[in-house]
Amino acid sequence: MKFNQEHEEDNFPLTRFESMLKTNDVLFFDSDDFENIVNHYLENGKIALAKKAVKLGLDQHPSSSNLKLFKIEILIFENKLEDADKMLAELYELEPQNEEVYIQKANIYSKQDDHIKAIELLEIALELTDDDADIYSLIGMEYLFMDDYQNAKINFMKCIEVDEDDYSALYNVIYCFDFLEQHQEAIDYLTMFLDNNPYCEVAWHQIGKQYFDLKKYQKALAAFDFAIISDDTFIGAYFEKGKVLEKLGKYNEAIENYQITLGLDDPTSFAYLRMGKCYQKLHADDLAITYYLKTVKEDPLLDKGWIAITDFYTKKMDYQNALYYINKAINIDEDNVLYWKRYAKINNRLKFYEEAERGYSRTLELGNYELDTWLTRCDILINLGELDTAVQNLIEAQAFYSESPEIEYRLAGLHFTLGDDDKGHFHLENALKIDTDFDIILEELFPFAYAKRSVLEKIKRAKNS
Known part of the structure; x- marks a missing residue:
């Protein structure tokens, strides 16, 4: 449920309300003020304060339908579906033409995984509302819950027809196209959208990603350039442009674009990683390892960073350094199968056979059942003289x-x-x-x-x- 909040200079009703909570004084607010206060807390995820505001609001305005609907919304959020359903039934008797009653009832059915019934109720709400866009979006989400991407796409498109500024719906349309692997259809749709919205950076960004997936890199590059012209602070466009430039072998230009993203916002591990990859392609090994190390410092949980460092040293046959960093990675995430595969291979190269066998064994435990894993482990067990275990390993294989x-x-x-x-x-x-x-x-x-x-x-x- 959305209500327009009054933007007073110091948000006076909200300030008065929070002051009242601190002093335990009971002050009077009109119902619109309570609605705006509750909406503010819900949008900011402050459910406890929203509940207090609803209770005090209904104490002062017991007949307010909107405050009752807020209470129902909170009950649904808390999975108190029976209580919410009872309140909705009472409200329906009073206001059978209130679309919010149908929307919240649909929300209950959605929570119960009855998405078809939820859609039926949302379609009734659609006939009663002046705000078609929000309801088309809700219907689209119900279809997504059912993995019906075609109907979800249609409803998100209807949402955009009503409100072209709804970028959330636009992202959802493209998500559906992507899932259906309809890249050309997505391009056609975005092209039509851009005819009416030529400076929509989100649409240019999305069309560029579609061309990238189709390996049409020059067209992707042009699209990302248009996204940047539309909004020169759009980090995603610079990042995607960098990826295209990498594909075209223009590593220095790619680095420049990744560097721009670092200046627009806080540094990201992904930008550092891509820069490291570019420097490695340019054979600037010192810079490559510098950026790989920045990657894991920025985000120690990003496995691609540790893998890039390990593979960097493995390629140079510097197995001691490779082993050092893969051990650090395993200490952070001991259930990452990609780490254990590398741990096993590096120890095998170093002829540390017991450690290598441990690595392959752990790799299998984590569900990596590649034939080469079974065979290499077997050969190591033979080397270690553990023939019975080698036989058992092959029987499992x-x-x-x-x-x-x-x-x-x-x-x-x-x-x-x-x-x-x-x-x-x-x-x-x-x-x-x-x-x-x-x-x-x-x-x-x-x-x-x-x-x-x-x-x-x-x-x-x-x-x-």
Whole structure:
């Protein structure tokens, strides 16, 4: 519910009300003042103060429909749906043509996940209201809750037809286009919108993002330039322009745009990260690492920052520094699978096999089931002499990769090494049926098993058949 708040020089009714709360004096306010006071508190998320204002307001103006509706809104917010429903029923008897009654009733149905019923009530409210835009927006949100992006899009468009300045609805329209992967349709719609609103920086920004997704970088660049012409303090446009310039290989120009965002507002970790990437592309390694370190200082929870630093040192084969920073990252977020994958690979390169095995094991625990993860862990376990654990690891892997020759050859070699030739031959036959060319796995990892006459004969027959 929206009410226009009177902008008095020192917001006198609000000041009087807060003074009254401090002194426990009871002062009289007219109902409009109470409505504006409640609305102010709700818009600022001060629910407790809004409740006090509603109570005092209804004490002084017990017949005020708007104050009752505010009370209902607060009850719904607090999930006291039965109390809200009872109040709405009483209000409906008095004012069956009040659209806010239908809106709040729809809100209750929405809270109960009955979005179809909510939409039915909002459509009744639409017939009663002079404020079509807000209700079209509410209907659009109900369709979004049902994942009906087509109907959501239609209603947000209707909202914009009524109120072209409703950028929230415009963002929602584009969100629907994006979800439906209708990039060209989004461009057509935004182009039509811009015919009537040529200096709408939000529309230019959004059309640029659509061109970016379609890899039409020159058109994206032009759109972001228009967004900046429309509002030269629009941080998002500079940032997106920088990303386009990166794609075009214009790294110095991209850095300039990221630098502008730092001057317009507080520095962001994303700007520092992109600048680091640009400097790395320009082979300015000292500047690259400087900005990567600024990234993680600004936001230690941004995993892309720690990954950029780790990958930077890994690429230089400076594994000690890579390990140092990935350890710092893991200390901040020990459940990040991307960190553990790198931790495992770096330790493996450094021949710290027990730590590498721990890393791969943790990676699997966190749900990274890539075949390479299972196989590398297996090879490390073989290196550590933990053959039974290596077998168990591969059996678990087979649940995801039932037709993998790499797994079958390893299982064959492990069983031969453990002295169980029957199982060894069983897995060797499975492996040879899938692909005879992977027998090199057996030769390299298990030369003793590969040298067995029975093994060589079986491989020879399979390759000749």
